[in-house]
Amino acid sequence: MPTLTPEAFSALYGRCADASPALASLDLPDGAMDRLRTVCDLLIDNAKRFNLTAIREPEEIVRKHVADSLIPLALLRDAGIDLAGPILDVGTGAGFPLLPWACALPEASLTGLDATAKKISHIRACIDAAGLSNAAAVQGRAEEAAREDFRERFSLVTARAVAALPVLCELCAPLTTVGGAFAALKSRAEEEIRDARPAAEALGLDEPEVLSYELPGGDARTLVIYRKTRPTPAKYPRRYAEIAKQPIA
Ligand code: SAH
Numbered sequence: 530m531p532t533l534t535p536e537a538f539s540a541l542y543g544r545c546a547d548a549s550p551a552l553a554s555l556d557l558p559d560g561a562m563d564r565l566r567t568v569c570d571l572l573i574d575n576a577k578r579f580n581l582t583a584i585r586e587p588e589e590i591v592r593k594h595v596a597d598s599l600i601p602l603a604l605l606r607d608a609g610i611d612l613a614g615p616i617l618d619v620g621t622g623a624g625f626p627l628l629p630w631a632c633a634l635p636e637a638s639l640t641g642l643d644a645t646a647k648k649i650s651h652i653r654a655c656i657d658a659a660g661l662s663n664a665a666a667v668q669g670r671a672e673e674a675a676r677e678d679f680r681e682r683f684s685l686v687t688a689r690a691v692a693a694l695p696v697l698c699e700l701c702a703p704l705t706t707v708g709g710a711f712a713a714l715k716s717r718a719e720e721e722i723r724d725a726r727p728a729a730e731a732l733g734l735d736e737p738e739v740l741s742y743e744l745p746g747g748d749a750r751t752l753v754i755y756r757k758t759r760p761t762p763a764k765y766p767r768r769y770a771e772i773a774k775q776p777i778a
Contacts, residue, residue: 532573533587538566541591548745551603552596557633564632564659571655572623579647581623592745598626601714601752604740610710614638617683619671619701620691624652631664639664672766675703689714694725695776702732703761711755718751728777733759
């Protein structure tokens with residue numbers, strides 16, 4: 530028996546859509562609601578056992594994980610960002626925004642990358658349970674993947690709650706194709722955006738487009754969209770210890 534019935538999920542999602550015009554504007558494909566519900570259900574189930582996320586109540590999961598992933602997706606679409614993929618979610622954790630995006634974008638190809646094996650196995654279980662044949666999960670570190678076959682391979686790279694922007698730009702820009710975009714999902718970000726300016730410039734990213742919005746319930750959010758217009762110099766990314774100790778200034 531699912532913890533979260535289709536009726537309960539639909540009511541929680543509907544409440545979020547009523548509070549967010551952006552979410553309401555997302556035209557979800559057939560089957561997406563049930564896939565989203567399956568992902569939430571498995572998260573509720575596995576979170577208890579594997580300590581996957583601090584957010585465990587169904588209402589909070591739908592608002593702070595599903596809506597918090599899908600609202601920025603609608604804003605990216607409105608900003609004219611190419612959502613056909615390949616898309617990479619860096620530090621995807623329990624699969625956010627990767628899994629909601631995979632439910633909403635059946636034609637795209639999406640990959641989630643995370644350093645932690647336990648999180649990758651949870652995501653693979655979600656991919657199987659929800660039948661998300663457009664998504665894959667890979668265990669690894671962003672700065673290492675960017676030195677290997679993931680370099681400049683993704684037309685859209687995203688990350689939520691992984692690191693401050695000066696660090697995140699160095700992890701994500703090298704993975705993004707020239708002509709593609711890196712979109713960071715943040716709460717408040719003015720200071721980080723300012724601090725990340727020299728890094729963005731050095732890594733081949735343009736001055737970002739910054740979109741402020743609210744989650745249902747009122748939490749402030751910021752979507753920071755960097756377009757990549759020049760190749761990232763080969764010396765980036767550096768080793769993680771260096772990136773964290775001394776962000777590009
Ligand atoms: N994006 C998810 C998870 C955030 S927690 C969400 O918003 O819910 C941050 C995750 O990033 C952790 O799972 C951690 O393992 C991963 N992570 C941090 N630095 C990383 C790196 N350099 N490469 C890959 N994964 C990283």
